[in-house]
Amino acid sequence: MKDAIEQALRCKIDVPIGCVIKKDGKIIAAAHNRREADNDITAHAEILALKEAQNTLNSSRLKDCEMYVTLEPCPMCSWAVIQSGITSVYFGSYNPQYGALISNPIFKSLTNSPLKVYGGIEEDKCNKILEEFFKSIR
Amino acid sequence: MKDAIEQALRCKIDVPIGCVIKKDGKIIAAAHNRREADNDITAHAEILALKEAQNTLNSSRLKDCEMYVTLEPCPMCSWAVIQSGITSVYFGSYNPQYGALISNPIFKSLTNSPLKVYGGIEEDKCNKILEEFFKSIR
Numbered sequence: 001m002k003d004a005i006e007q008a009l010r011c012k013i014d015v016p017i018g019c020v021i022k023k024d025g026k027i028i029a030a031a032h033n034r035r036e037a038d039n040d041i042t043a044h045a046e047i048l049a050l051k052e053a054q055n056t057l058n059s060s061r062l063k064d065c066e067m068y069v070t071l072e073p074c075p076m077c078s079w080a081v082i083q084s085g086i087t088s089v090y091f092g093s094y095n096p097q098y099g100a101l102i103s104n105p106i107f108k109s110l111t112n113s114p115l116k117v118y119g120g121i122e123e124d125k126c127n128k129i130l131e132e133f134f135k136s137i138r
Numbered sequence: 139m140k141d142a143i144e145q146a147l148r149c150k151i152d153v154p155i156g157c158v159i160k161k162d163g164k165i166i167a168a169a170h171n172r173r174e175a176d177n178d179i180t181a182h183a184e185i186l187a188l189k190e191a192q193n194t195l196n197s198s199r200l201k202d203c204e205m206y207v208t209l210e211p212c213p214m215c216s217w218a219v220i221q222s223g224i225t226s227v228y229f230g231s232y233n234p235q236y237g238a239l240i241s242n243p244i245f246k247s248l249t250n251s252p253l254k255v256y257g258g259i260e261e262d263k264c265n266k267i268l269e270e271f272f273k274s275i276r
Contacts, residue, residue: 042185060179074217106213106248109242
C-alpha cells in the first residue's frame with residue numbers, strides 16, 4: 001500500500017488517489033488519479049493502472065495480479081477490475097457513498113466473481129491524505 | 139441509431155457494438171467495441187466514444203449530449219455515462235445479464251442521476267447483428 005500512497009501524493013489538482021498492480025511481488029503498473037489533469041472522467045487511478053498492466057503483460061487477463069488502491073473503487077473501476085480477472089484488491093479508505101466492492105455491494109446480483117477484496121489497509125494514512133486535500137481546497 | 143449500427147458493423151473480431159454521441163443534432167463522437175482488437179477490457183464502444191466526445195468538446199462535462207448505443211451499457215460504461223453528465227441514452231438491444239441502466243438498475247441506491255434512458259430502439263436490427271456474430275463464432 002505504501003507504493004499506492006506514494007502514487008496518490010503525486011496528484012496535483014486531482015483528488016489524491018493512487019493505485020499499483022503487482023504480480024509475483026513485482027509492481028507491473030502504477031498510476032494516480034488524473035480525472036481533472038486530463039479532463040477525462042475515465043482517468044481514475046485504477047483504470048490507468050489496469051491499462052498499464054495490460055500493456056506490461058501484453059494481455060487483458062490480469063490473472064494472479066493484486067491491486068492496491070488508496071480508496072475503495074467506484075462502480076466503473078470495480079466492474080473493470082472484476083472483468084480483468086485480477087485476483088485480489090486491497091484498498092485503504094472506505095468510500096461509503098460510491099465504493100462498489102464492500103460499502104455498496106451492488107454487483108452481488110450480477111456476478112459471483114471470485115475477486116477477493118480487503119478494505120481498510122493503512123486506512124488512517126489513506127484517510128489523512130484525502131482529508132488534507134479536501135481541507136486545502138475548502 | 140443507424141449511425142451506432144454502422145459503427146457496430148465495423149467490428150472485426152469484437153462483439154459488434156457501436157456507439158455515437160450527438161450534440162445539437164451533430165455527431166461529436168463515434169466508436170465501436172475494440173476490447174479484443176486492443177486487448178483492453180476498458181475499450182468498450184461507450185468508453186471510447188465518451189473520451190472522443192470529451193476531446194471534441196474539450197470538456198469532461200457532456201451536458202446536452204445524447205448517446206446512441208446498440209447494446210445496453212454494462213456497469214463500467216453506465217457509471218461513466220452517469221458521471222459524464224450526458225442527458226439521454228438510447229440503446230438498442232437489452233442486456234438482461236449485465237445491462238446496468240434498465241435490466242439491472244443497480245445504481246438506484248447510489249445516485250438519483252437525472253439521466254434519461256430509452257431502451258429497445260431499433261431493437262430487432264441490433265439483436266440481429268449480435269445474433270449473427272455469435273452464430274458465426276460458434
